[in-house]
Amino acid sequence: MLLRCRNRQPTPLVLASPNSSWICVLQQLTGGLIVLYVLAGAGCAAGHSRFDRLAWEQSRLIDLTHSFEADTIVWPTEQDFRLVLQQAGETPDGYYYASNRLEMAEHGGTHIDAPIHFARGGQTLDQVPIERMVGVGVRIDVTAQCGRDRDYLVTIQDFKQWEAVRGRIPTHAIVLVDTGFARYWPSRQPYLGTELKGPEAVRALHFPGLHPEAAAWLVRERQVKAVGIDTASIDYGQSIRFETHVALLSQNVPVFENLSDLHQLPDRGFDVIALPMKIAGGTGGPLRVIAVVPPAH
Structure with missing residues (x-):
């Protein structure tokens, strides 16, 4: 198994450092060999693309997704x-088989809003770049205000x-607002x-x-991914x-709604993976969101 970084020679696999934010993970099967690509952005250029396998194995995976059920909001x-x-049940040929049909709105439960949802001519769900949905995360705790x-x-x-307490929101972060x-x-x-x-x-x-002016500020001043x-x-x-x-989607910044368990996250230092159904022409769709929290947190 190898780790490959853009414009660099293959490096022996050592998987996830608490200080490294991996942006996109792709698995490619080649002749039985699983090659894991980690596009580490500035880390590649700086030569800091080594990942600690132990840190990865000890990281917590936190599911930020509500289950889809009869009482889903x-x-x-x-x-x-x-x-x-x-x-x-059993088929006439003697094997067990089960199958369901899903009936659902695009915008229900934990889901994504694609730009087209509020921006004429915007990206449909299948056109949203995957890089927009994977990246370093920050949690903004406003539970007291919302209470x-x-x-x-x-x-x-x-x-x-x-930011005055925790430092600047990283450029190209995924900002998660915890209202409680x-x-x-x-x-x-x-x-x-x-x-x-x-x-x-x-x-x-x-x-x-989120106030429209605050949304515009995140786009303009922090170039957030989502x-x-x-x-x-x-x-x-x-x-x-x-x-x-409008402030977010008109700038091709997707929105994740009805998230769960944000209180389990640290304020920063974690990564977000948010992968929706790839629905051609979709204005949104169901979303599975997880956070990867390194052992330091």
Whole structure:
């Protein structure tokens, strides 16, 4: 097994350093040999592309995804998730076989918003570069603010206060906003602010989100790869024009919504892997998100 870095000779595999942020992992089967490519960006150029196998093996993998079930929360105007049994049992030929059919909205449960969702002519889900969905992560804890005000809008000042204590948000980071609302999942009333469904429910939504100016600041000043949140929308529940969506998606910054277990993450020093279904023409889709937390944390 080899580690290969762009523009460098193959290096013996030593897998994940706590100080290295691997951006993209691709597995290629070649004649029975699994070659693992790690595109380490600046680390390659600086010659710091060695990875510690032990550190990788001791890293924690944290699932930031809600399971898709009958009570999965979807946008109030969308249909609920359904897993429809097609067959389960012995076949006439004597072997066991089981199969289901999925019925679901693109924007329900833990999912991704592709740029086309709020940007005319934007990238569809299959066109979002995989590099946008894998990278170094930071967790912005605003649980206290959101506990006091369920309509809280995360501001530029929140990010600057975070940086004053923890250092600058890295360029090209994946920013995860922890409002604490994941603890309410899957109870609709505390999570969304209403039990209503249908168009009339939209004006009754009350949950935190990201201020449009803060979203634009992340894009302009920190060149973020993606932004995620543990609520039903990156815009707060009372939004009318969804300007935060527009600020991010118009700049090809995908959005991850309905994340779970962000409280298990450190504030920084971890990596994020967020891989959706590759749906041609999709405006979004179900997303499996994991964080890789090195043993130092």
